[in-house]
Amino acid sequence: MNAPIKILIADDHQMFIDGIKALLNEITHIQIVGQAINGKEVIEKLNNYSPDIVLMDIGMAELNGIETTEWITKNYPKIKVIALTMYDDHNRIMKMLKAGVKGYILKNTSKNELIEAINAVSSGETYLTKQVTASIIKESSKPNHNPISLLTKREIQIIKLVVKSMTSKEIADELGLSELTVTTHRKNAMQKLELKNVAALVKFSIDNNLSEL
Amino acid sequence: MDLFLHPSKDLWLQLMKKRYSKNIFFITLFLFAGNFQLLKAGNPDSLKQVLKYAKEDTNKVNTLIVLCSQKGQIDGDESLKYSKQALDLSTKLNYQQGKIKACIHLAQYYSAKGEYEQALKFLTDALKFCAEIKEKGPLLAKVNVCIAAIYSGKGDYNKSLKLYLSNINILDKTNQKPEFAKALYNISIIYYYSHKLDESKIYALRSKALFEELKDTVSISTSFSLLGAICYDKEDYSAALVYYKKSLEQAEKLKDKSYLAVALNGIGIVYADTKEYSEAIVYLKKALAVGEEIGEQQTVVTCLLNLGICYSGSNNQTEAIKLFNQALTIAKKIGSKHSIKELYYFMTEAHEKQGNFKAALASLQQFTIVNDSIYNEENSQQINELSAKYESEKKAKEIAILNKELITKEKDRELLNAQVQQKNSIVFGTIVGTIFLVLILILLFNRKRLIQYNKYQANMNLQREKNAVDILHAQENEQVRIAKDLHDGVGTYLSTLKINLQLYEGFVPKEKTDGYQNALNLIDVISIELRNIMKNLSNETLHEHGLITAFEELVSRVNNLGVIQIDFYTHGLNKRLNEVIESNLYRIGQELITNCVKYSKGSHATLQLLADDTSTTLMLEDNGVGFDAEKVKDTAGMGIKNINDRVSFIKGTARFESNSLNGTLCFVEIPNFK
Incomplete structure (x- = not known):
């Protein structure tokens, strides 16, 4: 069997981190190696934990999710970032994509989707939840121009x-x-x-x- | 011949090195939204039997059209035959829908042959037929999407994108999945060509997901290839490799081998760029073999070019030059100028590496010649476009002359009006003059008191204005704060709640699973509701994107509630306004809409945001029961007072007109300040 996928969770709510940990606990091919409550902590902990994937909240103190993702993309291009956030607005989605995220899912995601996203991103694909792609496409399309x-x-x-x-x-x-x-x-x-x-x-x-x- | 390259040209050469066309694409494949699923499509031959005995009615037209779309993939000419029959028969029967569909198929046939003008002619006809039957739904959208595809084919990406974007919503809403997916795919390609890779990726991912739903293997394979190309251009080589390999996996299931060539070539160029030349050569050779087998010359040229680059990179210049020459012969035969240009470029490089400067110079000269001729062609195309524009302007002038007669009549009427007005103004002037005199007398009489009163009034106004500013700012800040609290607090707790609930997934007794699922769904509903409330409270969209986007978002949120359908129109507002005016106008609009939803009892409303040189106007009309100006003092009164405060604060005027027959019209106008 392959080595498990190593995950670092970054969120400013301990309760949320605990929930995700419990949820992924029984999934054998996914291993949570660490957690961080803000962007600065993520950067400090990357070297120690060397995760494959970072689950990244956007609204965090010190360094927010967008800035942190930019930093990771630049300094650790092999580490993949999945945005796990409440925000579903065009602006933040585009900013996160430009910063280099490989996945974007919302916090009210289901267990199955979370695992699907982690699997897809770990295999090198990009995973955007349907709500995200649909909202961007809907927003950019306008009614007829006659x-x-x-x-x-x-x-x-x-x-x-x-x-x-x-x-x-x-x-x-x-x-x-x-x-x-x-x-x-x-x-x-x-x-x-x-x-x-x-x-x-x-x-x-x-x-x-x-x-x- | 100038040996020293122009500096800008040199720079351009550098750029080109990065972006030559290593990828093979299949845009034309997705030109059209075919397959109208009117009849359960059966075996084409049995359908032909049906045709023999069919009555000359609309059913026969539909059968013919199904045959066109089936034959379209196998035998173009037979498809042409059926589309023509369908068009003739539906013309005879005056069956407009049939005519439109037949036109689409005819356009498809001609565009596949590259005869875009002919295709466009049929589509213009189809548009006319749509107008005749007042078709505004999916059929019109399909015609428009086809026109957009033709624009893409002609290289007019801007026009194409606009048309696509303005029509995909209808396709999505009316659940035309194949057409919607194909349109998304084409939009992705347009973004790809205009180097908007993030946008391109979003559309590619969405179209891929839809193709997977539709189990359309061909399209899944091509969209994986497209994703590969996007990642390749983003220099994300590991992702590009993953996608190309997935594309290959799908392509292997297909009879048509051209998709195989695309994927193999893609894998090859990724390896080439990561300098793993031996791997690259393996895949590129496979791709080349497929290209030769199916006889697609452009594919062969591209593969030879890429192979040559690999050999050149692994220092086998002789082999590289041999391959480039081979490709050159074919490229010249098929007249692919861009390929010729690229081949000469890389040939120059190979000769240079080999130390054969004479040959390098010769290739460079050839390169310059081809490049200049491409440049000239593009220029002359621009000139053609300009002259076409000139022609159309000339035509506009002719129309203007024709209009002159009408206008002269109009002028006569205006003249008459002016005379009447002049008379009126004399009478009016006398009256006003008298009143004025009287007024001056009274004013003189009360002068002292008036001055005092004015002073008092000015003070009051100043105070009131200051209060209003304070209140509005406090309100704004408070709302933003509440939104943030909701997000950070309630929102996160909700997500956490859902995650914790999901821990029990495997342990819920069977008879309770419905209840458990309901609880999960309920959390989703609350989250969505919460997100809406947050967006209503915070003015983030307004802040970042301005009034139009903010209102669009607001209206779509309100429409989703299903109480009332609001249409939003905007015109003339092409710049951001002052921040204070924007935030007040937005809150006024919010208040108007809230009142309308709560009290109007109407089914439809129209919100308009209009601007011209002198003012900005916000208008909301509904078809509800109207309101009684006296009664609103207690119910909607707070809202109206709020609106009036804000309006006067930004020095605008508000007007409400209401009656039980026509609903309510609210009109807010803000003059522009320099």
């Missing part, structure tokens, strides 16, 4: 009436809105479409089949 998608339903409704050469007052009466509100919507719509006058608006609505929407 000009009509810039307009709200109300604005489209008002443009249609403007095109029928109704005045703002008439439109306000028709829709049960105040005249000021109608003028505001109208102004906003023209601005979004970068149109200067009603003629251009008429042309736009014909070009884009606005009357059929």
Whole structure:
């Protein structure tokens, strides 16, 4: 059998460290060799424990998880870091990836996922929990970029009436809105479409089949 | 011929040494979202039997389309035949969906042949058909994703990426897994080419996971290769090796050997870069053999090039030069200019190492010639693009002339309006003048009292403003502190609780496992809830990414609650605002949304963040029951007061309009300060 995977846990909550230790206790191919309550301690203990993997919290005193990971990547490129954190925001995920983490899982992970992540990272792969990849992908994708998608339903409704050469007052009466509100919507719509006058608006609505929407 | 290289060119040479195209890629493979699973796809031949007796109806169109996607992988021309039939028949039946799908298949056929313009033509048609049936769902997304793939094929990565990103959400939401996975894979490649390796990796990992779910061995193999290439470029050679070997493992299961070549070549170049040349040569030779067997010339050229580099590295220049020459012959035959350029570059190096400076110089000259011609080609492409732009601008001008008539009419109307206005303003002026006179008299009368009153008022305002600042700051700090406490305290305890509970996993009696699982799930639910609360309290996103991202996040959190659907629109805000204005506008938006969720009873709302040269505007409209300005004093009153305080603090104006028919409109406008 291969040598067990040696793990160092870094977290500023002793209780959490104890929990993880207990959880991984019965897994024979994983061995917890040490713990640290902040980044500075991690750096001090790396030489003594020479772990294969560091489970790294992000929010720690002294040296935070991002800085510590950067340091490890630079000085001990063979040691792999898995972020184990509560944070799931785009900003921190990207910062940790840039710092060189090989895994990213959230603290409410399951036992199975934790083990899966440790196995994958130890074999040289990168493991990002689904929540993390999905949230980044979702965040970077935007809705369609056609000009009509810039307009709200109300604005489209008002443009249609403007095109029928109704005045703002008439439109306000028709829709049960105040005249000021109608003028505001109208102004906003023209601005979004970068149109200067009603003629251009008429042309736009014909070009884009606005009357059929 | 200038013997001294231009300094910048020299630098560029250095760069190129690092980044020549050692990897083999299969972008074109993933150009398209094929396989519409309309019918349970059976044996193509039995489907053909079905076709013979089929009625001329929409079912036949669908059968034809299934045949296209099956044949597409084996026999392109037969697939073309079926797509054309499908298009004709659905045109006859006026079956728009069929037309769209047939167009996609036709585009697929032409793009595989590299005829992008023809492919684009069909896709434009498909877009038109989508507009005709007001299709905005997955089918439109599929068409758009295909167009994005064509842009990629044409090398227009920016446009391609934009289009991909704006469409993958629909694919994800409507559960179009194969198309979604392929789109993610292509996005990963685009990021890879633009050297955004971390982003590339995220997309590659996600697409790999999806391909694994779909049991799509081909794609699993290629996405492992892509991950290998990403790690290779990050100079993480051990990871690159792991991924290439996994890719190889998958590729060995496949009939099509081209994937084998990719993986073998990948392993080869990793060994080459770590200077383990003998290992590298073993794998590269295997890759070369596969390339020759399947007759893929570009693969053969790449493998020969990489092999040559290995021999050159292990000081066997004669063998290296032999291989480079061999590759050169093929590269010239297939017209691969980039390969020719690279081959001359490495040939120069090999000759140099051998001490044959005359030959080195000759290769260098060849290199420069090819390089210049590539440079010129790229330049002329740019010029072409510029002239195309000029043409379209000319067209825009023509349209403007056509518009002139309309505009003139508009002007006439404006003129008339102006005359009426002039008349009005004379009357108005007289009235205002009179009132003004009277006012001045009264003011003079009360002058002394007024001065005193103003002084008092100014003092009051100053005091009030100061109080407001203090309160707002205190509030802000308090919220951030609570968020931190929640995270550090409650959040961590929850995670710890879950971990401790999991210790009992094996010991829970069978009849209690449901309860045990429920408890675990409940902790997850609480964690998510807690994370939402934390995000609402802290203004971290706002601080780092500004108003737009912060509102996007807020709206998506609220939408996830399922009480009301809020659409967020933004326009014109392309820079960060002053910190105080940002944080107040954000809190105002939060307060507006909270009120809307709690009291409006509406189903939909629209939040808008708009900016122009003079002001920034936040608007929230809902379709709820509206509110009575008198009654809100007790219920939503605190919120409204809070909003008004913040608005006046940042010198803006707020307006609320509400009635039971049209819901509520809240409008906050902040003038821009220099």
